[in-house]
Amino acid sequence: MSSASDPGIVIIGAGEAGTRAALTLRERHYTGSVTLIGAETHLPYERPPLSKAAQTALDHPSPALIGGADRLADLGITYRTGVMVTGIDRAAQTVSVQDGLSLPYAQLLLATGAKPRTLALPGATADNVLYLRTFVDALALRNRLAHGIRLVVIGGGFIGLEVAASALERGCAVTVVEMAPRILGRAVPAEIAARVAAHHRAAGITIIEGIGLTAIAARPQGSTVVLADGTVLEADAIIAGIGAIPETALAEAAGLTIENGIRVDGRLATDDPAIFAAGDCCSFPHPVFGGRRLRLEAWRNAQDQGRHAAGSMLGDRAAFATVPWFWSDQHGDTLQIAGLPDEGDQTVTRDLGGMPFLFHLKGGRLVGASAFGPIGKVAKDIRLAEMLIDAKCHPDPAALADPAVKLKALLPTRATAA
Amino acid sequence: MAQWINACGADDIDEEDVIRFDHAGQSFAVYRLEDDTFCATGGFCTHENVHLADGLVMGRIIECPKHNGRFDIPTGKAKGAPACIDLKTFPVKIEDGRVFIDLG
Numbered sequence: 001m002s003s004a005s006d007p008g009i010v011i012i013g014a015g016e017a018g019t020r021a022a023l024t025l026r027e028r029h030y031t032g033s034v035t036l037i038g039a040e041t042h043l044p045y046e047r048p049p050l051s052k053a054a055q056t057a058l059d060h061p062s063p064a065l066i067g068g069a070d071r072l073a074d075l076g077i078t079y080r081t082g083v084m085v086t087g088i089d090r091a092a093q094t095v096s097v098q099d100g101l102s103l104p105y106a107q108l109l110l111a112t113g114a115k116p117r118t119l120a121l122p123g124a125t126a127d128n129v130l131y132l133r134t135f136v137d138a139l140a141l142r143n144r145l146a147h148g149i150r151l152v153v154i155g156g157g158f159i160g161l162e163v164a165a166s167a168l169e170r171g172c173a174v175t176v177v178e179m180a181p182r183i184l185g186r187a188v189p190a191e192i193a194a195r196v197a198a199h200h201r202a203a204g205i206t207i208i209e210g211i212g213l214t215a216i217a218a219r220p221q222g223s224t225v226v227l228a229d230g231t232v233l234e235a236d237a238i239i240a241g242i243g244a245i246p247e248t249a250l251a252e253a254a255g256l257t258i259e260n261g262i263r264v265d266g267r268l269a270t271d272d273p274a275i276f277a278a279g280d281c282c283s284f285p286h287p288v289f290g291g292r293r294l295r296l297e298a299w300r301n302a303q304d305q306g307r308h309a310a311g312s313m314l315g316d317r318a319a320f321a322t323v324p325w326f327w328s329d330q331h332g333d334t335l336q337i338a339g340l341p342d343e344g345d346q347t348v349t350r351d352l353g354g355m356p357f358l359f360h361l362k363g364g365r366l367v368g369a370s371a372f373g374p375i376g377k378v379a380k381d382i383r384l385a386e387m388l389i390d391a392k393c394h395p396d397p398a399a400l401a402d403p404a405v406k407l408k409a410l411l412p413t414r415a416t417a418a
Numbered sequence: 419m420a421q422w423i424n425a426c427g428a429d430d431i432d433e434e435d436v437i438r439f440d441h442a443g444q445s446f447a448v449y450r451l452e453d454d455t456f457c458a459t460g461g462f463c464t465h466e467n468v469h470l471a472d473g474l475v476m477g478r479i480i481e482c483p484k485h486n487g488r489f490d491i492p493t494g495k496a497k498g499a500p501a502c503i504d505l506k507t508f509p510v511k512i513e514d515g516r517v518f519i520d521l522g
Binding site for chain 2: 020023376408
């Protein structure tokens with residue numbers, strides 16, 4: 001399959017998407033060289049625990065590895081750790097790295113991820129103002145979460161709320177400030193967001209919605225956070241989870257099209273047929289939602305796209321069509337979303353013993369489902385909803401609303417078999 | 419040596435579904451497949467500490483509720499990333515409408 005002169009495949013970014021692509025290439029018996037380049041100094045690890053277990057574990061945490069050194073070596077994956085890529089020469093098909101080396105590629109995968117959006121406020125550069133993306137960030141946060149400290153979380157998105165829950169467990173006094181009218185933004189239905197907010201408040205977290213920040217002022221000890229309505233919050237530590245910006249600098253400098261991330265087609269190929277992109281850094285058209293261009297920041301999507309991009313580099317022609325699926329753990333409960341609730345024009349509620357399970361329909365077709373509660377009450381039905389969305393089903397709203405109707409029975413293959 | 423433990427009633431498990439059973443500090447997932455055969459595996463996904471009884475059974479596959487790791491129920495074989503370590507399986511017998519698991 002390869003010769004000594006075959007430059008093989010180079011993957012920039014050793015997060016979930018990049019690492020999963022490397023592993024998939026070997027699972028699919030690709031025999032050329034595979035070079036995985038990571039900017040961080042750790043072996044490839046999973047990010048979801050960073051806001052949760054890494055903050056709450058009694059013992060000093062270690063990264064949850066995706067592939068250990070032995071596994072990568074056994075598979076013949078060359079892992080270059082702590083290396084920054086400085087440029088891509090598309091004509092020569094090489095990438096240059098910080099130590100001056102130039103690596104040739106036959107095909108290149110950009111799995112560069114995203115970086116936290118930073119606060120553009122006076123006083124926001126103080127060293128007790130933190131962000132969370134990497135394991136190093138997670139340790140810095142963990143070291144701040146001493147019992148009794150006052151933590152102000154800027155941004156009521158998934159990361160902010162997960163950190164808030166973890167910090168509460170560590171005994172911190174936690175206030176979440178969200179400038180939008182409600183937490184969790186438009187990706188999560190208002191009814192679910194309200195339940196999540198109520199859950200946090202009941203646990204003892206203060207959530208302030210609909211009020212922005214005007215300043216952060218450093219004090220001899222800690223900071224004060226000033227809100228637009230004049231409220232002053234005292235903070236020993238501040239963490240901002242106000243969104244992420246796709247890492248597109250390399251792609252942009254190489255002349256690739258950027259459209260809310262690196263623009264790729266259904267196969268996850270960029271404008272350059274030798275260059276692909278996967279995960280948080282790219283936007284792609286989704287065939288299940290009329291080709292709507294999406295950029296997803298989610299573990300599962302990174303994993304699935306990494307795998308898909310590997311297949312495309314091996315010659316697969318199929319378009320990436322996995323239905324988006326997302327989870328967030330907070331205070332022991334789970335929020336799960338399948339599909340795109342915001343596509344819907346109708347919401348059907350199934351009452352599961354006081355826990356609403358929402359179905360989102362568009363013109364009668366199921367396009368999303370969402371719920372927040374114990375994982376045992378949420379996960380199976382969200383997974384089935386994902387299959388119904390994938391199958392472009394038009395389920396009877398009355399059946400969706402009826403807890404006695406098993407979603408499994410609504411699956412097309414089951415319905416015809418029954 | 420066989421050590422049969424009375425885990426649950428056969429009718430406690432829906433067809434093509436799974437429940438949790440805890441015994442002596444160990445946790446199990448007990449399955450009823452579509453063809454009415456019963457199986458038992460270790461309770462937790464080998465990828466992360468998530469209980470499989472919260473996952474979905476489709477045919478003879480159990481899927482982890484959080485990360486979609488998949489396992490073949492009768493053999494415990496891991497069927498896809500992120501799970502790569504097989505589940506431990508346990509012999510099962512049905513007597514008088516009860517499901518017994520052999521922990522021996």
